[in-house]
Amino acid sequence: MDWVSIIPPLVAIFVVFWKKEVILALLLAVLCAEALILFTTAPETSFLAPINAIERVVVTASSPGNTRVIIFSVLVGALLAFIRDSGGVTATVNYLVSKGVAKSKKQVGSLTMLTGIAVFIESNLSVLTAGIFARGLFDRFNMSRARLAYIIDSTSAPVCILILLNGWGAFILSLLDAYELPASSASILWGSVIFNFYAIFTLIIVAYTIATDKLHGPMAEEEKSLTAATTEQTSEPATKARFMLVPLSVMVLSMVGFMFWTGDGSLAQGSGSKSVLYATGLATAIAYGLLLFHKRFTHQQAVEIGFKGMGELLPLVSIVLLSLTLGNSLKVLGTGVFVAGVVGEYLPIVFIVPMLFIAGAVMSFTTGTSWGTFAILIPIGVPLIQTLGLPPSLVIAAILGGGIFGDHCSPISDTTAVSSLAAGCDVLTHVKTQFPYALFAGGLTLIAYFIASVVMIG
Secondary structure: OHHHHHHHHHHHHHHHHHHOOHHHHHHHHHHHHHHHHHHHHOHHHHHHHHHHHHHHHHHHHHOHHHHHHHHHHHHHHHHHHHHHHOOHHHHHHHHHHHOOOOOOHHHHHHHHHHHHHHOOOOHHHHHHHHHHHHHHHHHHOOOOHHHHHHHHHHHHHHHHHHHOOOHHHHHHHHHHOOOOOOOOHHHHHHHOHHHOHHHHHHHHHHHHHHHHOOOOOHHHHHHHOOOOOOOOOOOOOHHHHHHHHHHHHHHHHHHHHHHHHHOOOOOOOOOHHHHHHHHHHHHHHHHHHHHHHOOOOOHHHHHHHHHHHHHHOHHHHHHHHHHHHHHHHHHHHOHHHHHHHOOOOOOOHHHHHHHHHHHHHHHHHHHOOHHHHHHHHHHHHHHHHHHHOOOHHHHHHHHHHHHHHHHHHOOOOHHHHHHHHHHOOOHHHHHHHHHHHHHHHHHHHHHHHHHHHHHHOO
């Protein structure tokens, strides 16, 4: 398919920045991809591209893993509505402020980051828990939702890829186990942690942003656009805090249990998509039960609140579905394989690792998936390890870091949509404000991989 395969993601990215409309961009990209697929396989049926696009959405939605992500995204709307309308958010904010746990912007940011780090089991759960928990605190201290989206998005994936006692580690191990390597897959993967410069730099920049309370670029402009927040503390019964804290605690703790359960006793082997869905469903049921038990709302009122919350998130859920659909179309087109091939065969050996990082970033940016990038690039990187004697952990780290870097920058990534959903932030605002931070971390990473290659290979 060659260069033609990159047209659909380029269409999506162009329309996103031109029309400022993500759903339209994704729809056009899917249509473009399906038209190209038909044109190369059966040119006379190219006019059926819209029908093929609909079928691609159906196939994507029928995938068990994708269906779980979609249902999870819808359930989040109900959970958020229960917590918000019950007064739980306001009560929790007042409680934390009165206890001195969150009495400044720095403390609020630190609490948010630590929450994301603590929930390292699954990236979606990390952003969801930290996002829901911190929304009210960010509003209280006149901090933008864009800043919240940046902190939770730039904490979750880097932490998951550094700690690795989760589904991320299990997935990457399964890819590495298919090859004969100079050391065990586990030792190579754990060895990649200290070389995963992008994840490390990203966490350092997040910590710097929180510690100094300094914002730069579009993030600073977004913060300035906020109106002055009120610091008046409303009188809320202390018991209302349980309407937020109990469901969130249930969600996090049950997630651990479901990971063990779906992994037959192994946390790392557990299914992230199943566990996060079950945990969110249980938390939503608990939130509903609390509202009825404490007679906060009647059954009918609670149901109306839940469906209203689901409705509020339908645009973001649509973005998640279309992002997954585009990813499937691009897989058929071979976009990822083409981008990976751009690395080239005749590079000086010290440039191979930096170029693998760049290839991972471009692939993840244009396809909107970091895991898909890992699945394509690891089979390309491992033969380089075997034939050229490259340091295994350094190569694997470059691939993993590149996948996360591109995902952080991509407006068509489902992770971007979920992070925006959790923070209550517009998707494009999140992309625009996070991009300079991700780009700076990516630039530092590229320099670090070149230096490491010169020292370890050259």
